[in-house]
Amino acid sequence: MGVSATVAGSGGRSAGRRRRQAGGSAGSAEQLLPRWLVRAVAAVLVVVSVVPVLYMIVLSLTPNQAVALGTIDLAKLTWSNYTSMWSAAPLAAGLFHTLVIAGASALLSVAFGLLAAYPLTRFTFRGRGPFMTVLIGVQTVPGTTLVLPLFAVLSWIQTTISTQVIGSYWAIIITYMTFGVPLSTWLLVAYLRTIPRDLEEAALVDGCTRFGALRRIVLPITVPALVVAFVFAFLVGWNDVLFASVFTNASTQTLAIVVQRFANNSAAALPVYGELMSAAVVSSAPVVFLYLAFQRYLVNGLSAGSLTGV
Numbered sequence: 001m002g003v004s005a006t007v008a009g010s011g012g013r014s015a016g017r018r019r020r021q022a023g024g025s026a027g028s029a030e031q032l033l034p035r036w037l038v039r040a041v042a043a044v045l046v047v048v049s050v051v052p053v054l055y056m057i058v059l060s061l062t063p064n065q066a067v068a069l070g071t072i073d074l075a076k077l078t079w080s081n082y083t084s085m086w087s088a089a090p091l092a093a094g095l096f097h098t099l100v101i102a103g104a105s106a107l108l109s110v111a112f113g114l115l116a117a118y119p120l121t122r123f124t125f126r127g128r129g130p131f132m133t134v135l136i137g138v139q140t141v142p143g144t145t146l147v148l149p150l151f152a153v154l155s156w157i158q159t160t161i162s163t164q165v166i167g168s169y170w171a172i173i174i175t176y177m178t179f180g181v182p183l184s185t186w187l188l189v190a191y192l193r194t195i196p197r198d199l200e201e202a203a204l205v206d207g208c209t210r211f212g213a214l215r216r217i218v219l220p221i222t223v224p225a226l227v228v229a230f231v232f233a234f235l236v237g238w239n240d241v242l243f244a245s246v247f248t249n250a251s252t253q254t255l256a257i258v259v260q261r262f263a264n265n266s267a268a269a270l271p272v273y274g275e276l277m278s279a280a281v282v283s284s285a286p287v288v289f290l291y292l293a294f295q296r297y298l299v300n301g302l303s304a305g306s307l308t309g310v
């Protein structure tokens with residue numbers, strides 16, 4: 001009887017494996033779109049994404065006269081644009097200011113976002129629901145409508161304390177934080193909901209305080225979500241032109257403003273399209289490197305945070 005049961009059990013497991021394999025084959029065969037159409041759409045998307053970037057890189061290696069005349073010769077590419085653009089415009093200073101402003105605003109946004117997301121996911125208190133609704137509402141407000149109110153508030157602060165605020169680092173950093181903090185908070189709320197509370201309760205039993213549990217238990221687990229929030233908050237400051245044109249001056253202007261003014265000055269004088277393209281490559285390179293460096297964390301953070309509803 002034991003042998004018969006063993007044979008029957010093995011036969012049942014084999015039949016189960018065959019059914020799962022058959023189900024997998026049927027699921028893969030019943031795709032929403034034909035395989036050739038999926039590959040064609042993917043190829044079109046790759047071409048649409050890659051061709052403009054390659055064209056920009058080729059123009060950045062082409063002399064200005066050749067670009068203006070439309071005669072691009074791949075055999076005569078040169079690196080001269082990448083050396084001359086630094087003297088044609090204050091790109092180095094703009095790059096430094098952008099790294100300081102975008103980096104500081106992203107770090108502060110992530111820090112405040114974590115301190116706001118933790119009590120929102122671990123405690124129940126009055127106003128918690130409306131506060132989370134406001135976080136979503138802030139993301140829907142167009143940035144152009146906030147320029148005048150922010151300028152009025154910063155001007156009032158500047159007049160009150162008799163210290164220059166508009167044009168300083170802190171003015172533009174706080175401006176970017178108005179967008180970065182709600183975004184970081186919402187992302188971290190979605191991620192913290194996936195972390196079991198048992199881990200923190202065990203730490204509290206062992207003698208940790210709430211802050212100690214946050215620092216020792218929650219913070220290491222939340223690294224992927226922190227990286228995602230940092231990258232998105234960093235892009236707020238890196239890609240912005242509108243607020244930087246209002247809240248910065250010559251001593252704090254960002255790279256986007258430098259490139260914009262470089263393009264306007266070039267249009268009025270001799271076109272230097274090659275140097276403009278090289279400046280565009282330099283402007284986009286740090287963001288590309290940032291994505292490549294944190295690609296694993298970005299995928300993990302976004303996927304883990306999407307497993308639970310908020």
